[in-house]
Amino acid sequence: MASSTTTAVKQSSGGLWSKWGTGSNLSFVSRKEQQQQQQQSSPEASTPAAQQEKSISRESIPEGFLTVEEVSKHDNPSDCWIVINDKVYDVSAFGKTHPGGPVIFTQAGRDATDSFKVFHSAKAWQFLQDLYIGDLYNAEPVSELVKDYRDLRTAFMRSQLFKSSKMYYVTKCVTNFAILAASLAVIAWSQTYLAVLCSSFLLALFWQQCGWLSHDFLHHQVTENRSLNTYFGGLFWGNFAQGYSVGWWKTKHNVHHAATNECDDKYQPIDPDIDTVPLLAWSKEILATVDDQFFRSIISVQHLLFFPLLFLARFSWLHSSWAHASNFEMPRYMRWAEKASLLGHYGASIGAAFYILPIPQAICWLFLSQLFCGALLSIVFVISHNGMDVYNDPRDFVTAQVTSTRNIEGNFFNDWFTGGLNRQIEHHLFPSLPRHNLAKVAPHVKALCAKHGLHYEELSLGTGVCRVFNRLVEVAYAAKV
Numbered sequence: 001m002a003s004s005t006t007t008a009v010k011q012s013s014g015g016l017w018s019k020w021g022t023g024s025n026l027s028f029v030s031r032k033e034q035q036q037q038q039q040q041s042s043p044e045a046s047t048p049a050a051q052q053e054k055s056i057s058r059e060s061i062p063e064g065f066l067t068v069e070e071v072s073k074h075d076n077p078s079d080c081w082i083v084i085n086d087k088v089y090d091v092s093a094f095g096k097t098h099p100g101g102p103v104i105f106t107q108a109g110r111d112a113t114d115s116f117k118v119f120h121s122a123k124a125w126q127f128l129q130d131l132y133i134g135d136l137y138n139a140e141p142v143s144e145l146v147k148d149y150r151d152l153r154t155a156f157m158r159s160q161l162f163k164s165s166k167m168y169y170v171t172k173c174v175t176n177f178a179i180l181a182a183s184l185a186v187i188a189w190s191q192t193y194l195a196v197l198c199s200s201f202l203l204a205l206f207w208q209q210c211g212w213l214s215h216d217f218l219h220h221q222v223t224e225n226r227s228l229n230t231y232f233g234g235l236f237w238g239n240f241a242q243g244y245s246v247g248w249w250k251t252k253h254n255v256h257h258a259a260t261n262e263c264d265d266k267y268q269p270i271d272p273d274i275d276t277v278p279l280l281a282w283s284k285e286i287l288a289t290v291d292d293q294f295f296r297s298i299i300s301v302q303h304l305l306f307f308p309l310l311f312l313a314r315f316s317w318l319h320s321s322w323a324h325a326s327n328f329e330m331p332r333y334m335r336w337a338e339k340a341s342l343l344g345h346y347g348a349s350i351g352a353a354f355y356i357l358p359i360p361q362a363i364c365w366l367f368l369s370q371l372f373c374g375a376l377l378s379i380v381f382v383i384s385h386n387g388m389d390v391y392n393d394p395r396d397f398v399t400a401q402v403t404s405t406r407n408i409e410g411n412f413f414n415d416w417f418t419g420g421l422n423r424q425i426e427h428h429l430f431p432s433l434p435r436h437n438l439a440k441v442a443p444h445v446k447a448l449c450a451k452h453g454l455h456y457e458e459l460s461l462g463t464g465v466c467r468v469f470n471r472l473v474e475v476a477y478a479a480k481v
């Protein structure tokens with residue numbers, strides 16, 4: 001998420017959603033193009049008789065049915081239809097108050113079955129009947145890949161793999177506090193600059209680990225009680241302990257999950273995590289959207305900017321968090337809860353710094369911990385997706401997630417350091433699966449990918465970083481031309 005500087009600005013100005021006017025129908029446009037290509041490659045398909053058979057008039061469609069083409073025309077937030085299990089729903093009005101936020105519009109005009117299933121509790125299904133407007137006409141059968149994925153999900157549910165170990169998460173909470181205690185103990189014991197350096201690194205590690213814990217709560221991995229997850233996981237571990245706004249993070253992160261590394265038809269990123277132009281461009285297609293010579297010159301040295309930017313990322317996240325908490329569109333109680341918990345975070349960190357340390361060391365401690373935390377979090381975000389496929393063609397949920405996501409090898413250090421997000425492919429396919437069960441399902445996911453010829457990328461931490469860096473160099477060189 002080295003992306004946040006630009007993302008936050010675009011989100012707060014509504015820029016992200018303005019892309020949807022043209023963006024979300026691209027999958028159907030491309031599907032039409034694919035059909036045309038298939039027709040060209042198959043001689044019988046292009047005969048007039050075959051073409052007549054293919055063209056469907058509205059009169060020939062039974063009442064209560066809607067075609068894929070009709071659905072695809074309702075592809076924007078003010079006129080939004082989506083398909084779930086071959087049934088069509090009009091979410092144009094509901095989408096504005098959707099409890100999960102604007103992520104619903106990422107699926108405008110297309111099939112949302114799998115993204116719907118991975119994000120919702122049983123309660124959400126009850127809302128569907130009021131939004132139902134018809135059945136999909138001549139619905140294509142589900143692919144073998146998607147069928148196998150759905151079977152896998154059902155099998156994991158039956159094996160209780162979606163149930164978390166509460167002991168695991170209690171231990172996580174306690175060990176997180178232990179890191180904070182260690183950080184404070186170091187500066188209470190010694191106030192040299194070396195001690196300040198070590199302590200600020202530990203504080204940054206505490207914030208990073210709070211981020212992973214909050215992430216698990218907000219994906220509802222820890223408990224089925226969604227309010228508890230939001231208030232304890234979000235407001236306590238996210239806002240108060242880590243300093244990031246739960247509302248800001250969830251809005252952005254949900255879109256990232258629903259449209260991982262996806263762009264619209266003009267290659268404007270839909271996924272906020274790759275929306276990093278003019279600082280970084282993650283593919284040559286995104287680079288091609290940049291006309292401004294000054295911005296291209298920045299991108300031409302993006303590989304040199306990359307590591308410094310990782311260290312600065314937390315400043316941008318802190319800013320976006322406060323901007324979100326001040327957002328007047330939020331219910332008043334949530335705005336106050338967000339602001340109070342963020343102010344509690346600032347107060348506790350600044351108070352501790354100046355209470356324990358002399359002024360110069362206190363400033364140093366606060367500043368260094370921001371830098372370290374930015375780097376510790378963002379290195380994990382970038383290796384998970386950057387340098388993988390950036391696409392704007394129609395892909396089923398499984399293909400989209402696997403081709404845009406990279407795993408980092410599992411071992412004790414990687415599992416702990418990345419908060420389990422080294423099993424990013426499994427996490428994206430099953431976002432509410434508790435962190436401690438990701439390793440258990442990984443062999444099944446690997447087998448699924450092997451069976452269907454999908455590349456399952458799993459690298460060491462070092463190779464993952466190199467892969468990301470190489471992509472930056474590749475695009476930077478293209479920007480020089």
Ligand code: HEM
Nearest residue numbers: 089099100103104107112115119120121123124127254258
């Ligand atoms: C007809 C369509 C939809 C309905 C009726 C609906 C309904 C709901 C409801 C009731 C919730 C509250 C949490 C729950 O009870 O599960 C929710 C949350 C959410 N929805 Fe939807 N939704 C729809 C479509 C979508 C789509 C297409 C997506 C994704 C692309 C989506 C993503 C989410 C997310 C990410 C949350 C937040 C979950 C959380 O963290 O609490 N929804 N939705």
